[in-house]
Amino acid sequence: MMDVKPLRYFVMLAETLHFGQAAARLHISQPPLSRQLAALEQSIGVKLIERNSRNVTLTVAGERFYQDAKNVLNTLEQAVHNARAVAAGEAGVLTIGFTMCAAYSVIPRYTRLFSAAWPDVTLQLREVVSNNLLEQVRRGDIDAAVLLPSEDEQGLNTQTVVAESLCVALASTHALASESSLAITQLQNEAFVVAAESAASSLYAAIVTHCQKNGFNPNIRFEVQLQQTVLSLVAEGVGIALVPASMQKAQVAGVRYLPLDNAPLIEQVLAWSPTNQNPCLRGFLECVGS
The missing domain is CATH 3.40.190.10 (Periplasmic binding protein-like II)
Incomplete structure (x- = not known):
């Protein structure tokens, strides 16, 4: 791959059209600058620079090479920036x-x-x-x-990252829907809709354990994979559910949420x-x- 240093030198000369100024901005002396640019012309086999005692100008080929060289250097600079950003987790x-x-x-x-x-x-x-x-x-x-x-x-x-209480989800037409809160014992005769143990083992265990600690095994009528499905079935009145409190944000039509007394926390x-x-x-x- 071509060394980009001659490209940087050529672009600086093309922008100053003065060997002394270009060398000063590059923090080198003029002889190495002249050698680098001569080697560049030789390597590509095209004359890029016209020089006499008074003026420095670019050939037609040099003008085109200047534009392309700037694009190459800009692309390289962006590539370096992108690589460093990715390595730092910034991209x-x-x-x-x-x-x-x-x-x-x-x-x-x-x-x-x-x-x-x-x-x-x-x-x-x-x-x-x-x-x-x-x-x-x-x-x-x-x-x-x-x-x-x-x-x-x-x-x-x-x-x-979060620990929240379970709450009761039930159809808005349910006989208990007008209560301000519910005790788990009030649900012992209800049909439960739950997320299956295979899909949410800790939630399933928390529901069953809480019911058992209060003297009954929950009557699990439906086991499904998604909480959204749980709420959809609750809305149809086929059962009640214990769900994490944040599920209230789902705002499923026909579902009312009530606080559960002494509710277990779900992490x-x-x-x-x-x-x-x-x-x-x-x-x-x-x-x-x-």
């Missing part, structure tokens, strides 16, 4: 996976903070079923994930691989910690 692509619960709790805030702090990083968001998220993190398909805690977190770094964690080499991840972790 590039960061992919974050999350479950529907996170969509209504922390993901909007993290997206705003990260996009403001790192505007040149492309942030890709993937909403998926949680039972596949940790494997995607391990494979490197995604850089990090916000999800409900799981027993399958071995080998990953995790950080709790969500951020998980990432300690071997992840994406420098953009550091900026995201800083936003999470802010």
